[in-house]
Amino acid sequence: MSGLRRGSIPSLLTLMGVMLVLVAVVYPAPKYWQYVATVGLIQAAIGLSIGVVYGSAGMLSLCQVSLAAVGSWTVGYLSGQSGIIPAPWSIPFGALLAVPIGLLVGLPAMRLRGVNLAIVTLGFAVAIYSVGEAGEVPGSSPTFFVSLPAWLSGKGMWFLFVWASFLGLAAAVIVLRRSRWGLTWLAIARSERAAASMGVSVFRTKLTAFGVSAFIAGWAGGMLVATIGSPDPGTFSPLECLSFFVLAVMMGAGYWEGALALGFFNAVSSALLRQWNLPPEIGSLLFAVGSVQVLSAGHGGFSGDVRRLINRRRRRDEHVVTLRSRDASAPAIARTDGPPPAIDIGSGLQFRDLTVKYGAVTALDSVTISVPERSIVGLVGPNGAGKSTLVDAASGFIPSYTGNIMVDGRSLDGMPVHHRARLLRRTFQSDRTVGELNPGDYLRLSAVKAVTIAEIGEILDFVGCPATRTRLDQLDVRTRRLLMIGSCLVGQPKVALIDEPAAGLSADESEDLGLRLLDIPERFGAAVLVIEHDMELVRLVCPTVAVLDFGKLIAFGPTAAVLDDPQVQAAYLGDELVVPA
């Protein structure tokens, strides 16, 4: 279980070690180099902020430097223009004020993604810049001077303050990344649908990412104005936004060491270019080339390289992840063909008169299927029959269906996806696991409420996956498929919808999977609907089966009888192929 217990401690210790080396080198250094290091650490903090929103949550936000501007104006106003609160005590206020602005920018992200969001956030950066340049926002005019109190003006004191701030912010990001918030950020970056089906509120997750990143950026902006002495609109220009984005990509700012490298390289390179009387543009040119190189190689930049190096060394000692087959000595639950299905049931999952239309196409036509509690029902049908539409309707991705979907007598109609996840979980045909997580963290994310290590261990045991620290994107497809099923079960749902679990598996693997599925009702107390094309698996696992064809339910009953039904065979194989017995 060592893979499950490992928390953020190793990362925190490494951070502490690197930061102690930094202070040991910089503190005795001349004042100029202390200044360079101070600016570098502030830029590293902006890197952290980009790391949260882009590196973790995958949102292409190009305006993080503008959020730092909000922090700088606040400090400019509180400590310069009005002098109500002296620096550095105004800096937390700057960070707090940046949060609502960050949330405001986050709102368009609810509907806009990828490049669309990039355009909008770049537009925001230009807007903020023009507002700042106009100098009418309180605290934004460069005529106000922000001075530091005596205790921070001593040699190296301000550097120590910024150093401690970065240490605190980076430590907070490390802890957050391992917390539920951090896990949900990674989850929405991978797939919003999969995250929502695990009970994650996509809305809240995006807002927390924007809020946290805005807080960090605001803090950095506040420190910057206190370092320079007065607000300077040029520091927060859209070009800076873009340059920082490029740097964040190059360094892999999603991790703290990437953010620190960002600040270090940016500050040191510009200081050296200044010393050597070389144009400052050389720095941006190098960073631009570096970022294009990193993007084309797709290896996650500087921090990605560092982590791969560490992992390579570690993996030598680690076992290769091999799935354990289901324990052969455990009694296989004998499956007998079920009785004819009841239509009205009080418990389990029930679709009643479910109709889904996409424009003129009727994808599901008045379908009524019931899956009694602690039972397994198969759902088969040729491609395009409406099987996945049924799963989508149950999990809440189809807003306009008619009819009812009930779980344990509770109607799911109108319920948001992440609320349905408390009652009903699903898997996807394609792999939607979160590649950056290890199996334990992935299951921790999937459980809506806090789970114990023992509970996670039980699920891992069930799917036969060892408690490894290996990332999911390093594991094979079969393991990931089984973990997707495990992620359903860790949420303790009343109903699990398993969508084509055997796709791409060999016959042996498929049988092993079938035996595991058979255990689910007893072991986890859930009703299971298995959608599958592999008839061997269906015969092995499902006492009852429902058949869809062109959106209509053409058969529903005991498996052997249904699969031998000529009408069902015709639907699958085509009429001309059916040979009368």
Add this chain to the structure above:
Amino acid sequence: MYEQILGGLVAGGVYAALAVCVVVMYQMLGVLSFAQSALGALGACSMLWFQSFGMNPWLSVLLGLVVGAAIGVVAGWIMARYFLEASVEVRSAATVGFLVASVAIGNRILNGSTYSFPDPFGGRTVTIGGQGIPIATLVEVTLAFVLAVGISVGLKKTFLGAQLRAMSERATTAQLLGVRVGLLTVLVWSAGCVVSTMALVFVLPTSTTSFPPLAYLIVPATAAALLGLLQNIYMAALGGVLIGIAESLVLASRFGRYTDAIPFLIVVAVMMYWRRKDVWSEAR
């Protein structure tokens, strides 16, 4: 107000031409080129360099377009060589790198000194409804729409258009059909940069000598492209003109200092309405 609307056409025409470029490249190559105005501005700035040898303005414009095409070839080659299989986001993020690099080079070329760039049309105007409009403006707006019509007809009617459409659907599959995807990518980038250079030539005489504002023209241009949902080049061109006019109207009002915020506000409002049903990131 009539005056402001006509005034807005100058900027609007540039936005429209750039927006058409952005949409076509997005559709053909699956990349949102944030560098489009910056690359065009580099081409346009090279004209200043030719100009400094006392070259004929028209000849320097011609050579500048050649430079623009060459810049496009370089950018296209990088994209074709390293980003053929990459996602739209990754490719577009790479163009942010192009932008930063262009600004670095452009800053060195301009270097804060003032250049005077003669208008190829010698500042001549035509009078419409009692208002003098620079010929350059009319050419610019016409260019944007002629481009839009030309491209959409070309894509539908020509063999090259069919190849480009095949490539835009799925580059790898098109490659299997014998489409020379690398060559076409370079071609589209090159053409895009020529058009952007042309678009930038028209703003150069009136703009500042600092390079970054030229690169920022991509903001209203991409905003306009979004108004065409990154699909419809006519809507994108129209969006560009409308954003130009809106900016001009605001500039004349007492909120004039906040003109640069206009594209952001328009695009947020329109997109939040149009995309209100896009609750999920991916289809199924």
